[in-house]
Amino acid sequence: MNSIISDIKCIVEGEVTNTPEILGDVSQDFGRIIQKQPQLVVRPQNSADVVQVVKYALEQGLTISPRAGGNSLGGQCLNQDGIVLDMRNFNQIHEIQKEMLWFQADTGVTWREVIVSSLPHGLIPPSLTNYIDATLGGTHSAGGLGNSSFRYGTQADNCLGLEVVTGTGELVWCTPEENSELFYHVLCGYGQFGIITQVRHRLRRYRPSTRTYFLLYDNLDAFLNDKQVLTQQGRIDYLLSVPNSCLELFSKAVRKPLMQWFYLLQVTVEADSTNSINDEEVLSGLNFYRHIHTQDLNFDEFVIPALKVGAPSNTVHPWIDLLIPGSKAKTYIQTVLERLPSILDCGNTLIGSFCLFQHTTNMPMFRVPDEDFIVGLGIYPIIPKSQLQPVLAELESLTELGLKMGAKRYLTGWVKFDLQQWRVQFGDYWSTVNEIKRKYDPQGILNPGFFQYERVAHPHEIYKQQTHLTEDAIAKSRSVA
Structure with a gap:
């Protein structure tokens, strides 16, 4: 270990460490x-x-996992016995x-930092995740879904170029036109x-006023x-929706909780001024149970959410x-x-629903799913570790049900796929x-342990196998002789 650390310290400008505190943090x-x-x-x-x-790492047979905010949920940024790149x-x-309508930034920059820098120019990224303290590298690696993705696609769909280090140690600039194969596979x-x-x-460019309807x-x-x-119909610019359990009854006859579910739809319109917004036009023909509230905010107040992701x-x-x-x-x-x-306190479990159109995303x-209108459903429990196993079992069962119905998983969350499920997730691709x-990444050093690839023998392994077969055949012929 000391040799590895001293070797890497000689070839990089950055910090190299294996202190228990740092290793524990990652x-x-x-x-x-x-x-x-x-x-x-x-x-x-x-x-x-x-x-x-x-x-x-290639020379030493070590694996590497990049990490910045550590916001993944199923170990996607973790590494066992290799190297974490912080x-x-x-x-x-x-x-x-400002004229060409793009920004260029490092992978560890957060979306909050981008927003704060671009707002004074009257500019904003087209799609933003609800948690804006995630990093550019993290969400481009995952996709990046938000409440305007139905209009603009994922954050990856709005990427114009990437600087990438491949698994062979090559530094490459890639765009949809230049090194496009790498571009379209590093994204997501x-x-x-x-x-x-x-x-x-x-x-x-954004418009300065917003109106949000709570339905x-x-x-x-x-x-x-x-x-x-x-x-x-393009009536709105942002959509957020939340199923919510309002009433819970316990029936001795069926021995399970009986829920009354309501669904909150929060839709937002951007405008040059709130006076120019026609409420009747936006809400025409909708079949909500109740229009609860309308909120007007300046764009900068609206776009930086109050949401904080934290938990005990x-x-x-x-x-x-x-x-x-759909x-x-x-x-x-x-x-x-x-x-x-039956497994969660639904009154304290956030469930989110969003929507997307197949034609707005072209990331392979x-x-x-194989339909244009797509409905997203997210289940976000925060639970004691003692409750984990039955919850995971149910979520895995619901995942399998979804895959059988033609759904796909957004892979940022908890994922425990076997090889057959990876085949279903990607289909013919x-x-x-x-x-x-x-x-x-021919030696498989990048971010191991998440995807389960088809087992293909490395050329060196094939050579060894062929050599052993030849040696065995020679030995067997000698023994017969």
Whole structure:
């Protein structure tokens, strides 16, 4: 170990350490379900450091996992017995192009920092996740979904260029036109094909005023239909929706909780002024149970949310998101809401629903159902660790049900796929994923332990096997003689 540390210190400008405190800090992520401890942590200062560490890892047979905020939920940024690259020193916004409508920044920059820098120019990234303290590298590696993704696609869909270090130690600039194969697989690729060091991303001009309508539904059909109408007709700019259990009864006859579910739909319109917004036009033909509230905010107040992601240190977070075909959304959501009360306190469990259109996303690694209108459903428990196993078992069962109905998992959450489930998740594209992995990370050193690839023998292994077979054949012929 001391030799490895001294070797890497000689080839990088950044910090190299294996102190128990630092290793402990990177041994779990926000999910707190999985623990993995690397041999050491490298905090690179620049892209050249990343290149040197990758090349060293190749020589020594070590694995590498990039990490910044550690906001994954299923161990996606963890590493066992290898190297964690702490990317938090990659924290500079290099350029904001007001005329060309893009910015360029390091992978460890947070979306909050981008927003604060772009707002004074009248600009904003088209899609923002609800948690804006996530980093650029993290959400581009995952996809990045938010309450305007139905209009603008994922954050990855708005990426214009990436600086990437591949699993062979090559530093590459890639765009949709230049090194496009790498570009389209590093995006939403969870660090499997390359390590993002810098991002160029689209900006748009925003309008200064917003109006948000809070609409309550007691009917799932009406709720789903109105979401589709509002988004397909382009009446709104942002949508957030939350199923919420209002009343819980316990029946001795059925021996399970009986829930009355309501559905909150929060929709927002951007405008040059609130006076120009026509409420009747926005809400025309909708079938909500009650219009609870209307809120007017300046854009800067609206776009920086009050949401803080935090939880007691003794809890775990087995969160999942599914992307469901619109035609199956009612059946699937009803099933979920019937089953959840048996394992979770639904009054204290956040459930979110969003929507997306297949035609707004063209990222091959971001898998979506084979329908244009897609309904997202997220289940976000914060529970004591003692409750974890039955909750995971139920979430895995609901995942399997979703996959059978044509849904896909958004892979940021808790994921425990076997090889067959990976094949279902990627469908006919699975063989291409394996080919791209072998091309850009032939020794499998990047972010191991998350994807389960098809087992293909390394050329060196094939040579050894053939040599052993030949030797065995010679030995056998001698014994016969």
